[in-house]
Amino acid sequence: MNLVLERYLKEKATNKESDDKDIANSDKGLDDLIRSRVKKGIQDLSAYSIPLNECPVKLDGNESPFSLPEEILYKVQEEIKKIPINRYPDPDATSIRTKISNFTSFPSEGILLGNGSDELIEMLIITFSGGTGKILFPVPTFSMFKLVTVALGLEPLEVELDERFDIDIKETLKVLKEKNPDLIFLASPNNPTGNCFTEGKIIEIIENSRGIVVVDEAYCDFSGKTYLNIIDKHENLIILRTMSKLGFAGIRLGILFGKAELAKEINKVRLPFNINSLTQGVANVILDDLSFVRENVQLITKERERVYNSIKNLSGVEAFSSDANFILFRVKDADKTFKELIDKGVLIRNFNSPGRLENCLRVTIGKPEENEAFIEGLSQIISS
């Protein structure tokens, strides 16, 4: 067993031991306080946790493997030197919103920024839960939709995807009609399944919903498919994007596009200064020239196809074709394969759970040599 895996297993065991001890020793008053005052839904939740990240090859987070080119890094450093760090940032991040408006040709009054699109998801659920208090999303999907819904004491409506991981339109329309959710989240491409949902089904949902439909386009640069241009026609449609998958996960910048009237309502729950001055400074530089980002996206897309073709025929592996920067695949024993890959220095994400994701693992596309380490490692594990 390698050191990283050993430490991971030891930490897990120690955490559990100390959790058990904490519960046994904890002040009973504190325990009662938590049980009586923390919302029931939150008591039952698990915090969003990121597994260990010390493997030499890190392909678990759907991040970009590429950092900034030298000349852009230099410009960023120069920009950061100028930032008055003792002052609050521009509360409306006007300059970034204007730049985004210019390159998307979308009016800036309909653009809102978040501390990652995670924050925008939270703002959306806070804002649009004043009708039935029900939030619909297909499952499996990005975990944040449910986490925030439950944390706010609202009701999640989960509709299972079909066996091809596409929307079950009949069931979705039925639930829409019966439960009239305030908000619907559709991540397309979907995480962790990697596929785009069928366009006709997305449109049918937008047209049949009496609430807001959010198409989360976190991975749209890898699919080339966007619904941004139909907001004009469908006023209940909101689009989410993020800089996280394009090489900027560290600056935490999510983008929301919607009708100005809707953006105005959502903006009321935005915490002041949610986009800090360092993020604004970095974004100001990178948004001036996105050509290196486009090149990286092309390379990742090409690598995605190479990885897919390399693993899809391995015996006992079922790989699902992807429109994103990661690939979901099924093996005979996901827990074992996951640990054995860590042993070989490759960290991916384990989604093994009963149901649609049984024995499923997700690998993020990295640099060619990292992908090679993954392919090589998986092939060895499968053939051993």
Ligand SMILES: Cc1ncc(COP(=O)(O)O)c(C=O)c1O
């Ligand atoms: C579908 C989807 N939406 C949103 C996010 C969150 O992105 P951000 O880093 O902007 O908070 C993720 C992150 O993995 C995602 O997969």
